[in-house]
Amino acid sequence: MIEDNKQLILTVSQLTADIKRILERGIPRSWVRGEVSNLTLHSSGHIYFTLKDAATQVRCVMFRSSAQHLLVLPQAGMQVIVQGDVTVFERAGQYQLNVGQLQVAGQGELAQAFERLKKKLADEGLFDEARKRPLPRFPKAIGIVTSPTGAAIRDIINVARRRWPGIELVLSPVQVQGLGAARQIADAIAAFNEHGAVDLMIVGRGGGSIEDLWAFNEEVTARAIFGSRIPVVSAVGHEVDYTIADFVADLRAPTPSAAAEICLPDAREVAAQLDDSRARLANALVGLAEGYGQRLRSLRKSYGMGRLADLCGRKQQQLDWLADRMTRQSRAYLADRRHAVERLGSALTALDPDNVLRRGYSICRDAAGKTITRAKSLKTGDPVTAQFAQGRAAMNVNKVMP
Amino acid sequence: MKKARTTGFKFEQALARVEQIVERMESGEIELDQALSLYREGTELMAKCQAALQEVQRSITTLTRDSQGRLKLDASETEE
Structure with missing residues (x-):
């Protein structure tokens, strides 16, 4: 009987095609709010998750082409708003939301994620002041982990060159926002540690929204900074922006320019200090020589020296007296001898028979x-x-x- | 990129040594011949520091991985 109405019997494919047509044409592109669950990051770059509310759920897919623009990777439990088209995945007979854009629903959600990670890492001791390393006062080379095209790298180069013209700067170019940025930042930090070309690192980027800065609020970034053997200065956004990276870093700079200032002494100040040292050294030497001169003079005038002088004088006197005496004595002796000779001479004359x-x-x-x-x-x-x-x-x- | 660095010369150590010498000299508790040799050492170190301060500007280099995953340093065109 049913066989007779053959024109009414559909294949699964036909039915599915009808469903697909109705759903995809009938439901306009919409914004949907819900809680993320069952999140899967596929190696292809696509993201799969389920959006749910108290009573229902809908499967979602965000293809790589859209996912790569994500600033903040949604986390399970997070309230998000997505924009997407309802599509039908024919092979599974399932409808799903093909998500083009995804936003975390309000700052509250991000703030909560931030606080959760902050607490977790704080509990693990990643922010302990005791483990923060001192920065080298005169770094030989500074590694910079940031975007090669952003304002941050230009600011850092400008300030660094102004303060310490000879400084060697090594850039590890990374993406600072979007999916995968945190991983790149972490890898760059690890690469500097592996290579050992620098003795200090600046990790950061210029200002932006909290979503733009999110790569610096991710655990992988925080752990890379924590694991770095080389001291890290964080320089993310503007003065008011605090990220997880700032808490883990050995030092937080309010901006990238400030980071360059913190990392490098001002060559002109150091030159002035050198001049000052030079003057002090010369003064000290002169002072020292004067001090010794003074001591010498006062020694010369001292009682002991006086005694010595007296002693010398007395000895001199004695010597003079002895010399005089000797002269006198020898003169008298000679005269005496002369007389004796003369006397003998006359005696001899007297005896001469002639x-x-x-x-x-x-x-x-x-x-x-x-x-x-x-x-x-x-x-x-x-x-x-x-x-x-x-x-x-x-x-x-x-x-x-x- | 200028590769020739003053080998073995550590700016920070040199400056700290200069400070130490100045303080020692200023204390006055030092023998004159020792003071003279310290003065000489101090002025030599300061000349080296001065030279380091005037070291010419280098171009920026980049640290990247090649296709085999090996790290390499390259002079970069980033700097305008």
Whole structure:
């Protein structure tokens, strides 16, 4: 019977096609609010989840082309608003919402997610002040994890060059917003640690909405900063923006420009400090020399030195006196000797026989030439010779008168 | 990129040493010949610091991974 009305019998495909046509044409693109559950991130980049409220649920798919623009990855339990078209997935006979845009429903949701992660990481000790490392005062090279095209990198370069022209800056270019940005940031931090080219890192981006900054509120970013051996300065958004990254970082800079200022000393200030050191060093040396001069002078004037001078004076005096005495003594001695010599000389003169002869005495010698001193040694007739001061005379003894 | 860095010279250490020398000299409790050698050391370190301050500006480099996942440093065109 039914066979007779063949034109009324549909294939599954026909039915599905009808459903698809009716649903897809009949329901305009709509905004739907609900709670996320059963979230799956597929390796293809597509995101699958279920949107539900207290009573019902609808399957959702967000294809990679749309998902890649997501700033905040929805989390299970999060209230979101999605815009999408109802489509029918024929193979499974299921309708689903093909999501083009997804927003977290209100700041409250993000704030809650933020607070949840903040509490979790705080409990784990990721924010402990005790583990924060001091920044090197004069870094040799700074690694920068940010977008290569954003305002942040330009600001950092400008300020860094102004403050410390010789600084080596190494950029690890990353996407700072959108799905996968947090992973890239984490990988870049790890890469700097692996490579070891820098001794300090700035991780950040310029200002934006809380969704724009969300990559810095993700756990993977926080854990990468925590795991970094190299100190990390966070520089996310503007002064008022606080992210999870700021709490984990060794230091939070209010802006990227400020980060460059915090990381680098001002070369002009250091130069001034060097000049000051140079002046102080020279002054100290002069002062030291003066101090020693003073000490030298006061030593010279000291009692001990005076005593020494006195002693020297006394010794000098004694020496002078001795010298004088010696001179005097030797002079007297010489005079004495001279007199003695003179005396001896005159004595000798007195003894000279010639002198005696000149006074009229004569020497009488016998034939043998022997000086006759006694008449008794002569006999009458003996020849004798008389010597006078000038010449001699031979004679014979006439008479002996002993 | 200028690669030649003053090898072994650590700016921070040099500056700290200069500070130390100045303080030591200013304390006055030091022998003159030692003061002279410290003065010489201090002025030499300061000259090196000064030179480091005037080191020429370098271009920015980038750290990226190649297709084999190896890290490499490249001079980049990012800087205008």
